Amino acid sequence: MMNCYSDFKRKPPDCRAGGTNTDVLPKQKHNRDTRPLVGAGVIGLVLVIAAVAAWCYYIASLRKAELFKTQLLDLNKDGYIIRNQGGSIVFRMDFRSGTLDLDSCTKEGEILRCGATTDRKLKFFIKTVQPKDTVQCYRVRWEELVPDIPVEHAMTYKSAHWYGGAVSAAQRWPISLSGHQAPKPFVTSDIYSNHNEFGGILESYWVSSNATAIKINNSVPFHLGWNDTEKTMYFQARYNDSPFKPNPGEAPCAELSYRVCVGLDITSIHKYMVRRYFNKPNKVPAKVMFRHPSWSTWALHKTDIDQEKLLAYAANIRKHNFNCSQLELDDRYTRRYGDFDFDQTKFPNASAMFQKLKSDGFLVSLWVHPFINYDSENFHSCVERGLFVREPTGRLPGLVRWWNGIGSILDFTNPEARDGFWHVASMLPLPDFVCAF
Template sequence: MIIQMLENEYWYGGCVSDGTRMPVGPEDNLEIQLDPNPTPNQAMPLFVSSKGRYIWKDAGFPIHFDRGNIVVPDDVRCEGGFGTLRGAYLAAMERHFPFKPVNLSRALLDKPIFNSWIELTFHQNEKDLLHYANSIVQNGFEPGVLMIDDGWSEYYGDWSFHSGKFPDPAKFINKVHDMGFSVMLWVCPFITPDTVAYREARDKGLLIKTAEGKPYICEWWNGYSAVLDFSNPEAVAWFDRQLQALQEIGVDGFKFDAGDSIYYREGHLTFGNVTPNEQSRLWAEYGQKYALNEYRVTFRAGGYSLFQRLCDKEHGWGNKGIAALIPDSLLQGITGHPFSCPDMVGGGEYLNFQQLEDSGLDEELFCRHSEIACLMPAIQFSAAPWRVLSPDHLQIIHRHLALRSQYESQREDSFKAAVSSGEPMLRFMEYQFPGEGFERVTDQFMLGSHTLVAPIYEKGKASREVSIPRGRWLFEGNTIVSEGEVRVLTPQAGMPIVLELQKDPQK
């Protein structure tokens, strides 16, 4: 089927990691494959347009934007008549992915999250984690969620604390709780082969099998593992029992990693006879029962009660680093994932991070990442700021967190809107101000309906261009009356540009 683009029509959607390639206009040529989701981040079989149309299918599909023509399979739906980008999104959301009841813990959004990955990588252990937690508090940071990453368990599939690294897990968790932290643990749907857990899951029929009926052994970034079949209720119950045992000793929630569609295969034997994308969706659906959850990759999980972060970014200035944070986060919102986190401050791609750390990290880059994240739904640190930054740069991080507190009511309002109506917490300029020529503005965002945020994301810059919609805006105590122009603004050193839309006194 060929869909003709309308004049000056722009499309957004699909894979969150394509944020820097959005929107797609009449002059663009772009092919996207959603069957299966080839990316390490969220994907939705949804595209919405600035002219009030949307494209949807319940499953993944290929789409080709070909210079004014949109080529899709015949069974894809294209609906129109909704006026604006906002109208198209709300119509698609209400019809195809209405929001589930949201039971997310506010600890994920109200306080900084500290993840142990960059500091400890695979060497998670009680002694060093307690040191990390103590250092957070001693360096003036508010205790929030302590997210313990891969390396804490005996092996994949046996989700109990490694006895050599954690002599008394319950006592350890109590100590962390006493400091004011909630505790989350990294888990995945994989099982290390040739272990007791593997043999148990195999014998109970809980694993995905090849077409020949043998347990499927998947090659993933940490090696080779068998894979739980989340279309099987017995596999879900088996996993449940392990996580419940962890909760009984004080664990508050879980970081659900992996579940990427690319690690499943068509033609494999599953209880529910499901596709790779559906396995990914079932893994995402599972996590909604926990108020403290985190996902990096999902398929068709828009509207779920999930905390979803961007995939690991490089410690760099380009589109593989912080230049992608705003576009990707905006795409999360317009595809139904409003409760988002822009990766770990400084970059979460640990091999890239460690290599650069040996030769000296870019402290300006680290601080600009924090600047971008500070007025987003969540902010997450991994590399300890007090270890990798000078005292002056560390003070900038604290200023960002103070600004975050200053805008607590605006963040609260945007959260309530997402919960009640499914609207994005972070919004494209075109979403909030349709028809003013902001279709391609993707390096600034609206926090809710009245707060415009334009961080600086280029090295060495102290100012930047800002696209300002029509109206009266307050910027650092000064009023700007805009007719819809672009202005160069200079914020306080190290801080984002923030403008507040003022009410018209005549109305």
């Protein structure tokens, strides 16, 4: 009997049906033939997965790019820019107090929020506000959650002329800053004595020739600095090493909040900001003040003024037929700064003097100030009545050095100080003879 193996070529069907070990040979040949197909399938699957991942990343990138754009403002981790309707960049602000963690940011409607920088948590938002068709505004707030960390943003001012801020000893219009100034408290100072400080009139408001404006909120412990080389202004909020203090019971966590607005031109955007933030005068000065000059004893006599010189000054004005809206009796008609009585040596008969000026057709005004020097007759009584601005602890009156000595300042937020000051001043000398203070 012939075995199956020897008869393999002649009877292949019987061998396959017989189930011997020879049926392994065709299976081995089949596996070798399918390996390229399996490999190609695996590669194809990997390519499909990679394509899906790339597509998902692309979609996420598009969504994130849209997330950090709100109207005309583009936000990135280091700051933001604002464009006008024509697409030109008109405002740039850089963050100097931290780098935003963009993964912590979300957008809900017109509000874009971020919850962290790269190293700490915070509260940050930008809210889009459109008060009118021609004005687009952005409310910005950066609030620290850790005490004594300053918040600082840097505004570039090189692309336009800027106006606003504080009065300075050497006033420039538009703003022309020189050198490098670290942020310092944005408070009034005596620029007569210190030319490097901010003057007696200031507002945390600036407007530019490219129709953009910024207003720092009044609640901010605001410090201002600049760098002329970089053409940058530093807006900083801090409580540490500052005259600003948090409200009682609150942690010294700084918050920098402000509003940036963009308009069609500088006139329209300035008008909007004035209506939004500043009150208009509720009274109109006398028409004569616009028509004729005001004459002051300071211009001619400085502090060397007395009754005889004042009457001679008035007589010369009339002698040369000059117009006069009012005649101002300026500095040094009292013995000490803070007294409310005329110096009897310099003005032996003040009532008769004012009567003479009135009969000659002069309206007379008196120079007054809020300082009560420590050597004046009124200093002690004002201390006892609590009429002065107090030092930080609130227990004692604060002393200041101004250009006429050392004294305290009347606290005009105190109704008693305010009303008492004007009542006493109005009695200097007789109210019928004095038109203004």
